[in-house]
Structures are given as structure tokens and as C-alpha cells.
Amino acid sequence: MLMLCITSPNVLWLSPSSSYHDNKAKPLKPSNGCIFFKPSIPSPLLSSNAGNSCVNFRVSATSLAGTSNREIVDKNAKIGEFCELGNLKNAVEMVCGSQRSELELVAYCSVLELCAGTKSLQDGKRVHSVICDNGVVVDGYVGSKLVFMYVNCGDLREARRVFDKLSNGKVFLWNLMINEYAKIRNFREGVYLFGNMQELGIQPNSYTFSCILKCFSALGCVKEGEWVHGYLYKLGFSSDITVVNSLMAFYFKNRRVESARKVFDELRDRDVISWNSMISAYVSNGLPEKGVEIFRQMVSSGIDVDLATIINILMACSDSGNLALGRAVHAYAIKACFNGDIMFCNNVLDMYSKCGDLSNAIQVFEKMGQRSVVSWTSMISGYVREGLSDEAIRLFCEMEENDVSPDVYTITSILHACACSGSLKKGKDIHKYITENDMDSSVFVCNSLMDMYAKCGSMEDAHSVFSRMPMKDIVSWNTMIGGYSKNGLPNEALELFSEMQQKSKPDSMTISSVLPACASLAALDRGQEIHGYLLRNGYFLDQYVANALVDMYVKCGVLVLAQLLFDMIPVKDLISWTVIIAGYGMHGFGREAIAAFNDMRNAGIEPDSISFISILYACSHSGLVDEGWRFFDIMRSDHNIEPKLEHYACMVDLLARTGNLTKAYKFINMMPIEPDATIWGSLLCEAEKWEEVKKLRERIGRRGLKKDPGCSWIEIKGKVNIFVAGDTSHPEAKKIESLLKKLRLRMKEEGYNPKMQYALINADVVEKEVALCGHSEKLAIAFGILNLPPGKTIRVTKNLRVCGDCHEMAKFISTTSRREIVLRDSNRFHHMKDGNCSCRGFW
């Protein structure tokens, strides 16, 4: 018979999800909210109290019948000795080979502790089963050790099973469990356990606060975290440094930098972790300069910096491009002997590469004793950032040769390199690698793959990745929509945008990706719909969206609205200005374009190569020869921008339009770069001096031009109707043809002769007239007349430049049908009204 000294009241804690083995017990709930447990049958074993286990041992060791006390002491002492020496095997064997009556609780506990220390799950399980077989009650001391063993050996499920059966109020075990759930990122379970603790009235300690703040932080539960903040202050933990450090971490991880700062300022005795946390708070929230400020304060306060400080401050240098400080920190860290640490080296390497000092990055990389996948990835990203994609790809191959396996980050970096250099073949190799290594389940990887395919111009491949993705995020949709827009597939972009709206909420990035599709189709109705959507969602404040919106209205022919919206952009950047300058140019307002260009410079914005294309283009479309030359000259002299093919093309355009064909030809021949088809095209298509053109054609000889088939489209009630030159398959083809014939007849009656030179070469007069009638822009205009209500503006877009005959006919139609016609061709806008066109012949 066991005699037990019961030193605590016959009351036990009931753990929350417990199905206690004595189901005869009834829980009682007192006013303080704690559940007490009172067993209906007093059992000595059941009521053994964890806190008094030493008493139990003494009693049991002296009261066992029929066994020599000395022998028992020896066995238990022997097990203790084995454990002290770390001889787990012998200790376990002895436990397993002993009689129930021979073992004291302390013996089980020592072995369990050793199992935990050596992470020997199998042995731990053996001891657990001996404990059960011997009928030892798993509670109190033994229970704690069992849970601890299972947690340490990584068997959380079994740990929880034991934990749930315990009747313990030990805060230590609760902390252990909550933290373990946090480690496996099951934060909800951690929060659940914390809730149970609260219900049971178990008072948290500093560890509990650290653990629960970690859970709330990861779950983004700001309010709950703030509640914990109040609670821990109430319990007097406001000067507990580990708790306050955890609180700071909670705040800055949830982007509450100012709250973190407040806590930091209130903390009197800060340790190195508090300082590091504050630096990290600023760096991770996009305020690296403030991080540097804290670092300076830290150094002047005489606090010893550690490796984490160095790493934090290196990140601050990377983010703020502070190379000077980065170098100084590097030098200091070498003296302080941190340079043997791989994480330090990776950070230094990353700092140099992000600060644009690639040669120092390479030096660090080459001198590193040990390189991890992070080192390689960092170096590869460094090359990509500097535009050295081939070097990046070379390094990637070298990495593989060194048997370092790329991870998800390496893959995204190298795909970015392929995207930047348009290396479709290498990109496909990487795709193969991804598939073979089961990395295609990562959304990041798939998004990078789609981006690579989109940038390499293969939207079919991008779509094939997209369609197979089990989970798509907003970036996946945006990448595809943007890819279609940029690859000249605006219809596909709009279609996918519609599909997306049913499945996911578009963000500002989506909007700035889809607006160019509307712009390129001149799909005003769709564009306006999207305008409404972005206003409702407050996306106009996004610079990209605002710029894209202005561009959309410019390209849909509504310059007035574009101008109005442009004025509403609070901070206009280079893109905003370039868009409006090009807009004025397209619509034939050369003087306004020049004024905008000057305004931009007065606003302190430095023009770039693209904004010069816009202004030269504007000059050429308004016939402003002198101004054009002036801009062409200052581009080089004042702004140090070397003219590219596009700038030359604008100048050739300008000269040709204003009749200076010979000058244009001479200009082309003096170009320091090889002229391409667009340059010759500018010369040939614009000048109506056909004899000269014929001569030029002969002189140019084989440097011929390719011509895309002409097509025009018109949007009616949100649907884009496309017409191809000479196409008679349209359902309304007959109606269109008869309308055009009638119009042609009236034009002839009024003394107008069709411009035969625009028709196909080598055709006779009648054929030429028929061919002219079939031009796509005429078909689209006629379709507009037939389908739009009277008086409504007809907006037609053409992929090539408008033909002269169509231009004349459109002007004629604007009078006879009393409608405004806005015709956008590949080059500019023609606003036709009452027989006149805004282009005034410059097109």
C-alpha cells in the first residue's frame, strides 16, 4: 500500500481540451472564471501534486513492502548516474528491465530529460510506455517531462496528447506549447491555447507574452496585440526587457513603427536587442535613414554592437544607397572579426551590389571561404541589376557546376535575367529545371516564369503556365494582363481583365496594366468604365494609374479630358509630362507641346531620351521645323543625350513633311547609325512627291520596306469591330459597300477625284478605285455611320497611317453626315469636322 502525504488541497487544474481519465469528476466554476476540478473519489495517485513530487519520492521509497530499500535506492541512483554520464542506452535498459516497484518518479524523469536533450524519440517512447505499463500517473512532474521530451524530439502531436491529459497549471508548459505551435506556424492554435490559459486564470509570465505576441504578430492581429500591450503593462511587465523587445517586434512587423518607437523611447534599460530591433523596425518599414540615425545614437551611447547590428545596418545602407557608411561598417566588422560569418559576408556582398559597387561585391564573393545558395543568388541578382544578364546566366551555370542547388529565390533571379536579356532559350531550360525539381508549385516561381515569357514575347508559353497554376495571386493576373498589353494583344488583355473581375479584386497595378490596352484599341467605352472603377477605389492617387489614365484619354482621342486629368495629378513626374507632350503632338498641338516641355523643365524635371522623342514628334506633326532642330540640338548639347534611331526618324519625318526631301535624304546619309525601315518609311510615305519617291525607291534599291496588312476598328457599345482592307466577309459588308458607293458618287458629283496613287501599284484605273473603296478605315467609318446614333462622333483607329484618299473622303463625310470623325492612325490623330482636319496636312 502506498501512503501519500497530500500537502495541497484536493483540487486539480483541468487542462482545457482535456478528457480527464476520471470522468466521474465534475468541474465547478467559481466567480473568478477559473475551472476547478474536484475528483469525486479521492485517489492518492490522482491527487499527487506536481509541486510536491519530492515528498512523494521520499514517502514511496520508504514504504514499499517486500523490497530492500538499499537495492531500490541503488537502482534509481544507478539510472541517475547513467543519465549524468549521458549513457542513454544503459539508462533506458535499466528502466525497461526494472520492476514497477523498484522505480521512483525521479528515475523516469532523469531518463526523459536525457531523451529530450539527445532528441531520442524512440527511447522516449519506450520510457513513456513503461510509465504507462507501470501504472504511473502521468501528471505533475512526470507529465511535464513527457511533454518536454516530445516537444524536444519534434513530436508535437504526442506532446499535445499528453499535455491535454495533464491537470497542470504550470505556465511553463503552456509557454512551451504555444511557442512550439508558433514554430510550426500554427499561430491560431497558439492563440487558442492562450485563450484557454486566460479562461483558467493562469497568469502569463514574460515568456507567455513573448510567445503570444509572436502569434498575434504573424496573424496580423493588431488590436489583439494592442490589448496584450495594455495587459502586460497592467501586470507590471513594462520594464521587462524581453517582453518589451517582443512588443517592439510585434509593432514593427505590423507596420506600426511609431508605436514601436514609443515603446523604445519609454524603455529605460535598453539592451543590444532593443537597439537592433529599433534599427530593424525602421529598415524593414522603408525608413533606412532613420535606422542609420538610431545606429549613430547607439554607437554614441557606448553600446557594443553585435553581428545583428552589423547586418541590420548593412541592410539600411543597401536600401538607402549609403555606400560610404556601408564601406565603413565593412571595415569595422573586419576588425571586429565578423567576416568569418557567412551571413555577414552575404550581407556585405548584397550591400555592395545594391549600392552599385559591383567590383567590390565580386571581391567579397571571390574571397568568401564558404558560399551558400544565398551568396550565389545575391551575386546573380547583382549582375541582373547592373544589366549584365549574360554574366548572371554564366554565374548561374557556374553555381550548378559547383553543385549548389538553386532555390526559389535563385530561380526567380535567373528568370529575371532571362527576361531582361530576352533569352527565351535559356528561360525554357530553366522552366524544364523547375518542372523536373517540382518547383512549379511556387506562385513566385510561376509568376517569374510568366514574366520571363511575356518579356521574351511568348504569350502562349506564359498562358500555358498561367492556366496550370493551382493558385493564382494578384501578381499572376497582373503579369498576364500587362504581358498581353505590352505584346500588342490588347483584346486578350481586356478579356482576361473581365475574367479576373469575377475571381479576384483588381489593384492599382492591374488598372495601370489594362489601361494601355484600352489606349491601344482606342476603346473609349471600356476605358471610361475602368476610369469609374479606379475612382471608386481611390486608385487615381497612384502615379502609374494617373499617368496611364491620361495616356488612355490621349490615345482615345479625348485630349480635353486628358488635359483636365493631367492638371489634377498632384505631383507630376517625368512620365506624366511625357504623356501629355506626346498627347499634344498626336493631336497636332505643337505649340502646346512645346509650352508643356518648357513647363516641365521649369518644374525642375530633367527630360530623358523618351521625352525628346515626344517633343520632336510633336514638332514634326505640326510642321515646326526650326523648333524641331532646336530641340534636336539641345538634346545633345544641354542634356548629353545621344540621339537614337527614333530621334532621327522624327527629324526625317519633319523634313519630309515640310517638303525638304533632299535635305532629309542627306540627313539620313549623315546619320552615325544605320537607318532602318522606319526612317526610309518616314521619307517615302509622307512626301506626296511621287516622282521623287520613285527615284528614291530606285536609289534605296533593295533596302525595301515590309508592309503589314491594313486594318481599322471601331468600338460600338463596348465591342470592338475590326475591318481588314478588301475584306467582304463582314455581315454588313453589302450595306457598307453600297453606302460607300453612294458617297463616292456624291463626291464625284461635287468635283472630287480619287487619289489613285494610294491604291495598289500595277492596277488599272477601275481596279484602283475599287481597291480604294475597300480600305479598312473607310469600311470602319461607314460601319460607324450605319450603327451609331446621328450626330455621335465616329472614332476609328487604324494600325497603319491613314491613306490620302480615305483622309479626303473622311473630311467629305464629316460635312455630309454632319458628324465629327476622329481618326487615329499609327502616327497621330485626325479630328475631322465640317470638311477640315486638325492635321492641316502634317501627317
Added chain:
DNA sequence: GTAGGGTTAG
């Protein structure tokens, strides 16, 4: 016996 800050990316 448990806890607090740190690298690469679309």
C-alpha cells in the same frame, strides 16, 4: 527546461 533582433525575390 521556454523567449526578443538578421540575408536573397515576382
